[in-house]
Amino acid sequence: MVQALAIRERITNWVDVCHLSAIKPNTGVCALVENQQIAIFRVGKDADLYAISNYDPFSKTFVLSRGIIGDRNGIPKVASPIYKQNFNLITGQCFDDETVSVPTYLARVVNDRVQVAISDLS
Numbered sequence: 001m002v003q004a005l006a007i008r009e010r011i012t013n014w015v016d017v018c019h020l021s022a023i024k025p026n027t028g029v030c031a032l033v034e035n036q037q038i039a040i041f042r043v044g045k046d047a048d049l050y051a052i053s054n055y056d057p058f059s060k061t062f063v064l065s066r067g068i069i070g071d072r073n074g075i076p077k078v079a080s081p082i083y084k085q086n087f088n089l090i091t092g093q094c095f096d097d098e099t100v101s102v103p104t105y106l107a108r109v110v111n112d113r114v115q116v117a118i119s120d121l122s
């Protein structure tokens, strides 16, 4: 019980990133949070946010925030701007290579501020 509480506290360590209006609809931004580059995407016109690592394991560069947002069978995805591999924004799984995935993070909007949470467990 005590352990479960500790884990929950770590997951809900939210970090303020920017105002929601700083992310144009259907684009991404990159944020440096606790020394990790995180790509945050705003899908659609509302406050639908997804956060994954900014690191593209195929090109080995930090570019995913500049990828093109789309969807595959209703699942939001981003295509790397370098070699165009597609990543599931919910799970981080690569659609083009089942052996590859990128870390995902929690993202939310509070009072029009974008926040992300980094879990030590991921």
Ligand code: FES
Pocket (backbone or CB within 6 Å): 030, 031, 032, 037, 062
């Ligand atoms: S820190 Fe985000 S692109 Fe360089």
